[in-house]
Amino acid sequence: MSDSVDILSTLKLVYTIYALAAISIIGWYAYRITRDGESKGVVRPVYFWSYAGVLVILGTGLHFLTFNVVPWVPMDLDRANIKAEKTFKIRYEKHKIDLDEKQMQVPCGKYVVFDAYSNDLTYGFGIFRQDNTMVAQMQVVPDNGNDLMWIFHKNGTYNIRSTEYSGPKGSQMIIEDAIVVSGCQEDDIRSMR
Amino acid sequence: MSFVKALIDGNEGGLKHEGMTPMQKIAMRFVVIGLLYYGLAALEGMIMRLYEIKPLPFIDESHFFSIMTVHPMVGIFGSSYMIVFGAFLFLTPFLMKKPIYSLKLANWSWITIGGGTLIMWLAGFIFSYAPLYTLYWPLPADMQQFSAIGGIVYIVGVVGIMIGTFFYTYNIFKTIVYTPKGWEKQPSAALLRSALGLTAIANFFRRKDTEHLVPLPIAAIARGTIDVGLNAIVIMSAGVLILIYLVGNGLFGMDLQHTWVDALLYKNMFWWGLDLVADGLVLVFVAGTWYLLAMMISGKDLYMQNVARAALFLEMVVSWTVWSHHLMSDQGQSNFLKVLSGEVVTALELITQGIAVFITLTTLYKAKPIKMSNELKFLLGGILGFMLAVPAGIIQADLGMNRVLHNTQWIIGNHVHVAVLVGLTMTLYSAIYVLFPILTNGVKLYSQKLADAHFWLHLVGGIGMGAFMGMAGIDGMLRRTIYYNGEYNTYMILAGICGAMMMLAFVLFLYNVIMSVGLKGLFGIYKSSKIDTNDCIVEQKDN
Amino acid sequence: MKYFMIITLIIAVAVVALFVIKDNDAFLLTAIAAVIAGFWYAVFQIPKEEP
Numbered sequence: 001m002s003d004s005v006d007i008l009s010t011l012k013l014v015y016t017i018y019a020l021a022a023i024s025i026i027g028w029y030a031y032r033i034t035r036d037g038e039s040k041g042v043v044r045p046v047y048f049w050s051y052a053g054v055l056v057i058l059g060t061g062l063h064f065l066t067f068n069v070v071p072w073v074p075m076d077l078d079r080a081n082i083k084a085e086k087t088f089k090i091r092y093e094k095h096k097i098d099l100d101e102k103q104m105q106v107p108c109g110k111y112v113v114f115d116a117y118s119n120d121l122t123y124g125f126g127i128f129r130q131d132n133t134m135v136a137q138m139q140v141v142p143d144n145g146n147d148l149m150w151i152f153h154k155n156g157t158y159n160i161r162s163t164e165y166s167g168p169k170g171s172q173m174i175i176e177d178a179i180v181v182s183g184c185q186e187d188d189i190r191s192m193r
Numbered sequence: 194m195s196f197v198k199a200l201i202d203g204n205e206g207g208l209k210h211e212g213m214t215p216m217q218k219i220a221m222r223f224v225v226i227g228l229l230y231y232g233l234a235a236l237e238g239m240i241m242r243l244y245e246i247k248p249l250p251f252i253d254e255s256h257f258f259s260i261m262t263v264h265p266m267v268g269i270f271g272s273s274y275m276i277v278f279g280a281f282l283f284l285t286p287f288l289m290k291k292p293i294y295s296l297k298l299a300n301w302s303w304i305t306i307g308g309g310t311l312i313m314w315l316a317g318f319i320f321s322y323a324p325l326y327t328l329y330w331p332l333p334a335d336m337q338q339f340s341a342i343g344g345i346v347y348i349v350g351v352v353g354i355m356i357g358t359f360f361y362t363y364n365i366f367k368t369i370v371y372t373p374k375g376w377e378k379q380p381s382a383a384l385l386r387s388a389l390g391l392t393a394i395a396n397f398f399r400r401k402d403t404e405h406l407v408p409l410p411i412a413a414i415a416r417g418t419i420d421v422g423l424n425a426i427v428i429m430s431a432g433v434l435i436l437i438y439l440v441g442n443g444l445f446g447m448d449l450q451h452t453w454v455d456a457l458l459y460k461n462m463f464w465w466g467l468d469l470v471a472d473g474l475v476l477v478f479v480a481g482t483w484y485l486l487a488m489m490i491s492g493k494d495l496y497m498q499n500v501a502r503a504a505l506f507l508e509m510v511v512s513w514t515v516w517s518h519h520l521m522s523d524q525g526q527s528n529f530l531k532v533l534s535g536e537v538v539t540a541l542e543l544i545t546q547g548i549a550v551f552i553t554l555t556t557l558y559k560a561k562p563i564k565m566s567n568e569l570k571f572l573l574g575g576i577l578g579f580m581l582a583v584p585a586g587i588i589q590a591d592l593g594m595n596r597v598l599h600n601t602q603w604i605i606g607n608h609v610h611v612a613v614l615v616g617l618t619m620t621l622y623s624a625i626y627v628l629f630p631i632l633t634n635g636v637k638l639y640s641q642k643l644a645d646a647h648f649w650l651h652l653v654g655g656i657g658m659g660a661f662m663g664m665a666g667i668d669g670m671l672r673r674t675i676y677y678n679g680e681y682n683t684y685m686i687l688a689g690i691c692g693a694m695m696m697l698a699f700v701l702f703l704y705n706v707i708m709s710v711g712l713k714g715l716f717g718i719y720k721s722s723k724i725d726t727n728d729c730i731v732e733q734k735d736n
Numbered sequence: 737m738k739y740f741m742i743i744t745l746i747i748a749v750a751v752v753a754l755f756v757i758k759d760n761d762a763f764l765l766t767a768i769a770a771v772i773a774g775f776w777y778a779v780f781q782i783p784k785e786e787p
Contacts (some may be wrong), residue, residue, distance in 0.1 A: 004596075004597040007593070007594070007597060008597060008667045009667075011588065011594070011667065012664065012667050015584075015585070015588070015607075015663075018584065019581055019656075019660070022577060022580045022581055023577065023656075025580075026573055026576065026577045026580070029554060029558075029573070030565065030570075030573050032558075032561070033557060033558060033561050033562070033563050033565075033569075034561070034562050034563060034564065034565050035561070035562055036561075036562050037561070037562075043496060043555055043558075043559055045497075048497060048500075048551060048555075051547070051551055052544060052547070052548060052551075055543050055544045055547040055548075056544060058543065059540030059541070059543040059544060059587060060537070060540055062540075062587065062588065062591055063532075063536045063537070063540070063591055063592075066591050066592065066593035066594060067592075067593070069593075070592075070593030070594075070596075072593065072596055073592050073593045076592060076596070077528050077532075077592070120331075120451075121329075121331065121332055121335065122329040122330070122332065122456060122460075124600060126600075126671070128669060129669075131669075132668065132669045132670070132680050132681075133668055133669040134597050134601065134669040135597075136596050136597060137522060137596065137597070137599060137600065138522050138523075138524050138596075139520075139522050139523045139524070139599075141456050141457045141460065141523055141525055142330075142331070142451075142452075142456045143452055143455070143456060144455070144456065144457045144523075144525040145524060145525050146523075146524045146525065147524050148524060161671070163599070163600045163671055164329070164600060164673075165258070165325055165327075165329075165332075165673040165674075166332065167258075167323065167324070167332055167335060167337075167338040167339075168254045168255040168257075168258050168323060168338060169337075169338055171254055171258075171674060171675055172675075172677075359743065363739060426743060426746055426747060426750070427750070429743075429747050430747045430750035430751050430754075433747060433751050434751050434754055437751075453755050454754045454755055455754075455757070455758060455760070457760055458754065458757060458758075458760050458763065459754055461760060461764055462750070462753075462754065465764075510772075513768070513771055513772075514768060525760070526760070527760075527761050529761070530761065530764065
């Protein structure tokens with residue numbers, strides 16, 4: 001089951017290839033436009049409309065792709081109808097993160113919900129590995145519901161960090177080793193203690 | 194010619210400000226202040242770049258974040274708005290072939306926007322007011338972290354900027370529709386409907402051809418300016434709300450509760466407004482500028498002109514509906530809005546901007562061979578910037594990707610700064626190089642070598658900085674955060690080098706402009722014009 | 737002056753709305769629908785252009 005590392009490394013590869021291609025196209029164009037030569041072929045409307053069609057497919061296709069490939073998308077959209085094994089309550093107040101369960105014990109392969117509540121400012125709830133890569137995050141908007149349903153497939157110990165700016169006092173809101181996942185066959189090698 | 198003489202008098206005589214019309218002076222006043230504020234934003238940016246490598250001992254955290262608060266405001270309003278408004282207040286009468294509606298209002302625009310930006314900046318510099326430009330409720334009214342007076346000064350500055358913005362908006366639309374004294378009555382309603390695209394829409398459904406009453410760039414200016422005005426209303430509303438709490442709680446010791454305003458609703462309204470800038474006027478103005486530049490550089494009509502006009506209209510309407518892509522990670526936001534507004538209609542921006550790229554490049558290609566001038570170089574750089582930044586934006590406006598990209602350096606690096614610094618800024622530089630001879634009555638550029646250095650340093654620096662910030666974001670580096678243990682040092686050092694390249698590019702450009710125009714000419718821009726006319730340039734004849 | 741009054745009124749309505757409205761979705765959808773409907777109304781109000 002893919003996790004954020006898989007998704008983001010794919011993004012890095014695909015986007016780098018695309019960026020290099022875009023730079024090359026403009027570079028090639030800049031070279032060609034200063035040269036003599038026939039330019040009639042490029043202006044046919046069929047090229048234009050085909051190109052517009054490709055943009056439509058890419059723009060909408062990305063979302064169909066991620067719905068089917070990124071495991072947390074259908075889960076997030078349907079979370080109101082999925083029963084969670086455990087719900088962890090997290091309170092944010094005066095730039096402190098307070099956990100009901102001081103070290104959240106998460107069973108492998110089961111749906112859990114992180115239910116965060118703030119009664120003063122906007123914060124963020126971010127789950128990070130020991131190597132600082134992000135597992136997931138959500139905003140924590142005051143006096144509103146902020147629930148993140150997640151499922152872990154690898155053992156590991158994770159930190160929590162506020163991912164949203166809440167003023168200078170909130171710049172280092174971190175709880176180390178806040179989440180421990182156990183019972184999986186595979187370890188998250190980026191997040192073992 | 195000695196260096197000092199060239200510095201004072203300019204290149205080959207420099208700018209003869211006595212021969213400038215009031216309109217030329219007004220445009221240059223906007224552009225000069227806009228460029229100076231760009232320099233300020235670049236300086237602040239470099240301070241933050243250094244801080245992200247290693248926190249600087251003489252700047253404490255609250256000041257770091259107050260720099261971060263004013264930086265986008267200086268960049269967006271102090272710099273970009275100023276340059277764009279100056280150019281469009283000149284171009285609208287120029288292309289409509291009629292005098293501007295009000296020189297006075299145009300002058301008051303740069304004064305209030307420039308002055309408002311300075312006041313807003315002082316709130317950060319003196320009072321360390323640091324809620325960030327996002328102003329997430331109730332942080333801007335948080336008396337535990339910020340002083341009431343700092344917040345009030347900030348809001349006063351922002352109000353000044355918005356008043357100048359309203360002046361610009363009114364002046365642009367009045368110029369399009371009004372009848373100058375002594376002229377035959379203009380078809381005002383028809384002109385406005387044509388400028389906004391309403392006539393074309395109506396005729397499309399009536400299966401009629403449309404005769405366009407305004408040139409294509411005016412259509413872009415008009416449609417983008419609708420978003421300028423609407424955004425100013427939203428920003429003013431947020432400002433008034435914050436002011437109520439700052440004055441009430443901060444100055445009068447009242448007990449106004451932040452819970453009386455729902456933070457999620459506020460965030461929705463705020464982002465609806467701000468997306469009119471980022472996903473509305475920026476894209477519409479940039480597309481319109483590309484079309485104008487393509488036509489001026491190639492000397493040809495725009496390829497697929499009617500589609501270009503339709504895309505400008507579509508982009509304006511789309512900009513009113515996309516704001517939820519800023520709330521993809523807000524779990525209180527409904528799935529319906531996240532998918533429809535955040536993903537589906539946002540994807541339309543790939544199409545509208547992608548079409549603009551194709552149309553511009555095709556228009557130019559039809560005229561080949563074309564000399565690789567400064568304006569063409571920077572235009573291609575601007576197009577490349579949006580080719581990189583728009584797909585990055587579409588990627589992050591996806592429910593799956595947003596979960597792991599939101600609030601990381603990917604957003605602010607790969608997307609925002611590549612869009613703003615490479616896409617928008619290089620487009621503006623292209624416009625500046627094209628308008629420079631028109632606004633200065635033919636002043637010759639001091640050094641082509643400096644212009645070349647400006648181009649390459651800015652392009653490579655801009656793309657490089659975005660790339661390294663983006664890669665750090667993929668590795669989990671957050672935005673709006675200070676890292677004390679050197680966790681992302683390598684990326685931040687590389688991003689810092691690229692930032693320094695852009696800083697150097699700007700310094701070289703500024704030097705080149707000053708040596709071309711001369712200090713006498715530069716200061717002369719702010720003296721009253723000796724020519725009594727509302728026309729843009731002296732040769733322009735009334736109808 | 738007329739436009740100054742209209743803009744002030746819109747800002748005042750927006751600020752009051754922030755205090756009064758509690759249902760996010762209903763408000764936003766109504767507002768968007770109103771903008772689009774207003775635009776559509778304006779389009780179809782355009783009289784036939786004189787040649």
